[in-house]
Amino acid sequence: GSAIGLSGRDALVGADNDEVDAEGQGAAYLFAGLSAPANLCAECEQSYADFEAQFLARQSEMAAGNVDDPLEVSEAQRIVHGDGSADDAFGHGVAASDDGNTILVGAFGTNLFQGAAYVFERQDDGTFEEVAKLMASDGKAGDSFAGYVALDGDIAVISAHRQDAGPNASLVNTGAAYVFERTDAGEWVETAKIQPPGLEPFALMSGSGGIAVQGDTVVIGAYNQPCEGVPFNQTAHEISYDYYSEYNP
Template sequence: MIRLPACATVVMLHCLMAMAAIGAEPCATDLSLSDEATDEAMIGTSVAIDGEWAVVGAPLDTGNGWASGVAYVYRWEADAWLLDARLIADDGEIGDMFGVSVDIKGDRIIVGSWFDNDAGSNSGSAYIFDRTEGTGWEQAAKIVMPDAQAEDVFGRTVALGDEFCAIGAPLDDDQGQSSGSVVVFDRDSTGGWSFVAKLAHPGGGGGDQLGLSLTIDGDRILAGAPWSNDGRGEVHLWERFAAWTHVWMMTMESVGSPDDYFGFSVALDGDRMAVGTYRDDSFGLDAGSIWIMSKVFDGWAFEKYPPPDPQSGAMFGVSIDLSGDLLLAGAYYGQVDGLSTGTVDIMSLADTQWVPAGSLEGSGLVAGAEFGWSVALDGDRALVGAPYQSPVGDLQAWSGLLVNCNCPADVTGDGQVGVDDILAVLEAYGSTCTSCEADLDGDGQVGVDDILLVIAGWASC
């Protein structure tokens, strides 16, 4: 049984007050760019998070020569992202654009180098880096497509699974010029990477560019072919049983319009998928839209969502990511104070519908920075790239996406200070904790002072 403190009577009086709703303003997180980055490095072209680690690509940075490319690794420590490593390809050369794509899973990173010339001009490659205690991040393998040819741009997209990876080659010509493909490799017991399968899409044809977007979750691979059907676009899902099997597809052939580019961005988390259609005109010329899919017993249910704040030319859905009940979607020409700097919208799942839950607007951005070209989400932490921000590109970070940083008394993070916040403090009352939400004064103990801070916050929020 909870013993209420003496101020409980005051609390109950405040519980009778009307609660005013406020919009959440997520907490901007410290993140510093590398001093070694060169001008026009395009930091933020690609980005990925997994737990306490993140990686960002800078494909025009000078690693082994101009535009050979660099990937920067960050670790989460003391509520900030700290630069941990600078990755370059051991055999990188001028113009390889290492870092055009990145992914991270556990102690492994994969980086795409789509203009590598090992099998001909711009045939492409990908690199694996593993982290070990004491030695840090080291290159473990270089992967090339077995039947690679010039201009395949293998490595334009990359994704990591458990002991396997998938790599996109959107200009591969197996089903016609630039039909595209996705190539899967397994890691063997010796630490090497072996070719497993080359995934093509049913009915694929020239110009589809399958693999221009790509993601993995569990034993599923989701890839977009946004240029199919005159740019209407489609997405394809494979699942690994005894072998990789094509299990589902969605095409805009009959309902989309030319140059909508459904499938330009994709995200997959458990039994949910999200797909961007960044040139959709349904809500304004090139305003964009997204589709969200949920697994049902006989397939996938899907629904189209407009931009929370439709703007012509914003291109909402150019990037997308999912984590649990949260979603990020970039609009890299979204306007802020009249400037097309780019914006990112947050959506959250409420019952069965996805609803707007705020937005991210970078700081210090110039028009054309393309903030939102890349997004990454893990839990309530977000990273957003702005590769055209002068002088080297940019990467900005947030945490507590549904927490209002201007309203610290909002213990529950529901956008208002009220009864639920008092109850949350009372539930933890008397406990000793570090970094817990109910310890508002940060003294390591949940007590009377924390209740008083909730009461004080009632008026200010």
């Protein structure tokens, strides 16, 4: 799997080179864990206890030599995007909401590596349907938008690790990240662009999966940004959600 997201006992696994209708189009696979509830609910605590009991019993059987295979999980759904094409790399970045009802999947190869992210929501029958396609408002070919994604509640943070910065885009591949929020009407709207000052060329901010969001805090890695004069050192920017405007005047 090129990327993994976890929500409760459900696992979301990206397969960005999966040949759906064309080579390199990509897909994501949702796996439902043993005894996993479909949604978080009042019975979850008991369901988890049941799962733990079955897991421990299975481990005991394996130790005694009675079984030699791990816990089984079942594939629940293969997830693909509606406008997929060759080399989209859909599934390179995946994320799932804590309640298990929203999935975010990146396809950084779309439109000559301009990139796009796709939102899927759980329907009444338990399957997921595509409800939105997210793209950077100032995106261009080569930005690799949505190579990596993060999701927390109604906030999505999406990488663009090969975006340029500076006058006339003179600082190449510094990287950036974009914040999208889900409105009360269910629409996803871009609300901020994060590209802190001081990034060096080829900093690749938000690259290699270095992006996370929780509440009002976003942490973004910039693994090629020099740190104390030493190149190729892992660095990170922690940005309070209340101060996005500092980086996006």
